[in-house]
Amino acid sequence: MSILFELFFEFFKAGLFSVGGGLATLPFLYEMSYKYMWLAAEIIPDLIAISESTPGALGVNAATYVGWNAAGLPGATAATLGLVTPSVIIMLFVARSYDTFLQKKYIQDIFYAIRPAVIGLIAVVAWNLLKISLSSENVNSNVSLSNILSMSDIVSYLISILDIKAVILFGIIMLVMRKIEIHPLYYILGSALIGIIFKF
Amino acid sequence: MISLLDLYITFLKISSVTFGGGYAMLPILHKELVERKKWVDTDDLLNYYAIGQCTPGPIAINTSTLIGYQKRKLPGAIAATAGYVTPSFIIIIIIASVLQDISHLEIVNNAFGGIRVAVPALIIMAIAKLWKSSIKDGEGFLIFLGSFAISIFLNLSPIYVIIGAIILGLIMKRGEVPSKSCEIKSENSEKISQTQKKD
Structure with missing residues (x-):
């Protein structure tokens, strides 16, 4: 029982405080992984990828996935209900004045500061994901920051902490993204294929 | 009905x-x-x-x-x-x-190994897309930096960052005249007309 309550409560909080779409719910996933056993931080990148490449709202997909992994069908239901309940409650209040809602000064003021703050929170998620996916699994203990003397020491230090295959793939993806605009789904499928071929 | x-x-x-x-x-x-x-x-x-x-x-x-x-x-x-x-x-x-x-199969693990590299890239791309409409001026950029630094160094719940931003927005914009037309609305109407042109 208590795990269902935790799922509902945590996703209720995420629904209530994530402004600006699905990505804004991701910082809350990290918070949950620090606090509870039912969400391991290692699966967060996988669950983001699955949520982005399936139809529907990103936040709802993520909630269903976390809830299902934590406690099966009841868990998926509790997490998803938790996430959408604040929306429904808030909309009941907003609906009465929806035609003037966006002109209200305090809404504009709040939104002015919330948008950059949310970008900051999402950037932390990106940073956490990068750290995990680009760092090498078996760190070489011979090289450490304290005995760096020359350029080649820096290079060998970087090589020892970075997963070179992942860095190259990341660089290629960023270059392609700057040149052409295709749907995220293709990047996910493409890098899955590269992962299989080059044994990531 | x-x-x-x-x-x-x-x-x-x-x-x-x-x-x-x-x-x-x-x-x-x-x-x-x-x-x-x-x-x-x-x-x-x-x-x-x-x-x-x-x-x-x-x-x-x-x-x-x-x-x-x-x-x-x-x-x-x-x-x-x-x-x-x-x-x-x-x-x-x-x-x-x-x-x-x-999930125990090697091929699945390798596929997700590749996908895990793409995910941060996708999020960085999403941030780049939201950047221009979200961070309008120097103050906005400072709020971004503050939110990033606080959550990376203090390990604080995102809730406090959001509440802090709400209070900051209300204080910073106190006394200013609200804008009549909603900026988000006009950004969105551009999106619709762009996709209609493609069709």
């Missing part, structure tokens, strides 16, 4: 063809609700969607709830939201249970 079943089915349909969250949803909503069903006009839709962006929770859920409520009050809001959630719920549960059975 629009039936609850019609609301449920319509939002189920919209959700099952919307990949990649709320931002991909607007052109699909326009096609289905304005052009085909004629439930709302373009201006109303832009209003609902912009409100969905400015209020907490997934944009798609907020927009569905609001339109459902306008049509059939609380039962309509619940029908539309349930419709939007249904495809996610079914598809994710299928994928999650299949993954449980095959």
Whole structure:
């Protein structure tokens, strides 16, 4: 029982405080992984990828996935209900004045500061994901920051902490993204294929 | 009058063809609700969607709830939201249970090894897209930096960062005159006209 309550409560909080779409719910996933056993931080990148490449709202997909992994069908239901309940409650209040809602000064003021703050929170998620996916699994203990003397020491230090295959793939993806605009789904499928071929 | 079943089915349909969250949803909503069903006009839709962006929770859920409520009050809001959630719920549960059975396979691990590199790149791309409309001036940039630094160094719950931003916004903009036209609304109407040109 208590795990269902935790799922509902945590996703209720995420629904209530994530402004600006699905990505804004991701910082809350990290918070949950620090606090509870039912969400391991290692699966967060996988669950983001699955949520982005399936139809529907990103936040709802993520909630269903976390809830299902934590406690099966009841868990998926509790997490998803938790996430959408604040929306429904808030909309009941907003609906009465929806035609003037966006002109209200305090809404504009709040939104002015919330948008950059949310970008900051999402950037932390990106940073956490990068750290995990680009760092090498078996760190070489011979090289450490304290005995760096020359350029080649820096290079060998970087090589020892970075997963070179992942860095190259990341660089290629960023270059392609700057040149052409295709749907995220293709990047996910493409890098899955590269992962299989080059044994990531 | 629009039936609850019609609301449920319509939002189920919209959700099952919307990949990649709320931002991909607007052109699909326009096609289905304005052009085909004629439930709302373009201006109303832009209003609902912009409100969905400015209020907490997934944009798609907020927009569905609001339109459902306008049509059939609380039962309509619940029908539309349930419709939007249904495809996610079914598809994710299928994928999650299949993954449980095959996650030990080497090929699956390798595939996810590659995917894990793409995910941060996708998020960085999403940030780049939101950047211009979210961070308008130097103060906005400082709020971004503050939010980033606080959550990286202090390991603070995102809730406090959001509450802090709300208070900061109210203090910083105190005494200024509100803008008459909503900026988010005009950004969104550009999105609709762009996709219509492509068609």
